Amino acid sequence: MARTGESVPTADQVGDDRELPEVDLDAEAVTAASAAEAALAVAPELVANSVAEYVRAWWQRVRGGDTGVLPIVVGLIVIMALFQALNHSFLTAGNITNLLVQGGVFVLLGMAEIFVLILGEIDLSLGYVAGLSAVIVALLMSPSVNLPWIVAVVAGLATGTAIGVLQGTLVTRLHLPSFVVTLAGQLGWWGLMIWVVDTTNPTSGGVISVTNPVVFNLVNGNMTALEGWITVVLAVVAYAAFSLTRDNRRRRNGLAVPPFGLTLLRTGVVAVAAVVLLLIVDANRGTATVPLSGMPPVVIVVPVIMILWTFLLSATRFGRYVYAIGGNREAARRAGVNLTRIRTGAFALAGLTGAMAGIVYESRLGSISIGIDGGTLVLFGVASAVIGGASLMGGRGKPIHALLGGIVIAAIYNGMVLMGLSVAVQYMITALVLLAALTIDRVARRGRAFRSSAED
């Protein structure tokens, strides 16, 4: 009893712990917001019984700040309308095809960034990882070495992956910030690329041509109308079969299923989009005497890679752990996730996808130069991912975000070139678009009690 004068808690005081104003306020805020929050966070397709109900739930979610891909789709339409008004050749078949092809590199770089952005990391070296990998591919296929294209491509992809593993190891094992490691990589891989070209082809002037027809035609070739139609039909049928099978399995197990009408509607949208795309690329974009039409294979290849990476991130343990680490690293560690392996793996996949971007890049230009602006390319990659909806703070991002964001960047880039704007103006406008996208995202989400972003 002698110490009662000090801070000895009485039973009442102890019991009142939870009534401390600060704690209580926090708890109340959570409770007050939680009812509305819970409704917002729920995927609308899982609580709706009809398409109309779905639209209502979806709209409620958008108004609550979870806008999904809506701003990016609206933004794309606005940008396209704007450029079309300014220059009537913007929405021609030839330019749209050109835009899609240009976007391929941005989309691939964006998908590469997605892997590390989800973790809350960044990779600034990917532009030159792409360049170095492209140099390896071009060199191995060049007449002096003359390896089969497949060997060269595999070697190029392996180069990108190895760089990713190396940088990932430095980040995870030595606990260096990824920003610094990959900034060093940006310089280092550029230097290595120049050295490789200069020592192997001293008289080339720093440019190596892509002579192999398979790699060249990845972007510059055109599928026949029949091949295009077969691809489109197969893609739509596969999408419908996948959706219906998944819904059926869930229904059989008594789990919530999106309304049938919605699945039908989505399949319809996919089908219409695919057919419109095909009609555009199959229109004659040459001249009357020298016709040019057909789908460049890259327009198929990039979405296929996107589907692959989406599967990897959403349907495998690896992907689940990438999101878990991005959401709460400590929770993932306590759950037994091997942080080092998963994080290094994400950097490796970023490097691999960066190498793919390099191959598309050199295919489009028909050559690879040591003058490649990898610094700008990687920023376009990050911009694609972020404009599309990935978070720089980690925990959020999907490959489709990079696809949509990459097309937006390509549209802006393409439109500005079409208008004859100088590079200086192009850079400034692109910077403004990136800032605008981030601002919209921030403002839209401000109302949400999204703890992970609140902590940041």
Place this chain on the structure above:
Amino acid sequence: MTEPAQGEARSAAADRALGAPGEDRPEDPPGGQTPILELRQLDKNFGPVQALVGINLSLPRGKVTALVGDNGAGKSVMIKTISGVWAPDGGEILWEGRQVHIRSPKEAAALGITTMYQDLALCDNLDIVQNMFLGHEELQLGSLNEIKMELAARRVLDSLSVTSLRTIRQPVASLSGGQRQTVAVARAVMAQSALVIMDEPTAALGVAATAMVLSLIKRLSSQGVTVLMVSHNLNDVFAVADHMAILRLGHLVATGPASNFDAQSAVHFMTTGRSGRAGDGATAGLS
């Protein structure tokens, strides 16, 4: 392979038979069976600071034991020692009657010990099912078997009578504090833990959420799970605890059925290390 298992089952049955109520073996605590976890003369030092001194404690199976004490009494040191964050400097830890050396949280988890810390260790960006299965996802042909996981998660939540969730496919970020605790508890049940250690489970919760978590703790113990609950809040302790253990400055000053204590005597033990009343028969006394 079946032989030893049967043998073990028999001996477990024998243990239960021996430990039937009223037939206490000398080394057993009241209640009968071998305690799920027993600490004997446990010491833990940090340099010259003695954080735990000669702790003797048994956690009876399927019961809620509350570990209470003032700040700095050694509660956190004790649960971290049990959950393998660090090794004790002296004494023994017995798991189901056998001596064990728990060298890491992973080894503790392998024994069936789950520790729920205050920050709950949930991933805000993952949904309830994904959080409950994090680290032991169900696979089918190499990809995640979402249907199996969702069904299993729903069964566990139903068994805990959790009805306040609209769908279990919502991200944890959208949940209230009490609902987050629910997910963390469900995660422990999912992992089929035999012992769940909860560090301040009701801190930062509102009144309704506290009531929800307390009923959850009761339901957990009614499913046969042993719970060791660390709390500052004596109201909550008396609401759910079957047993109490009171720490003061690294010493275990009192243990016994919760009914032997009241708020006043518990606070007295926490602050002075002695019973407040002369002739109080509540406790095991001073260490």
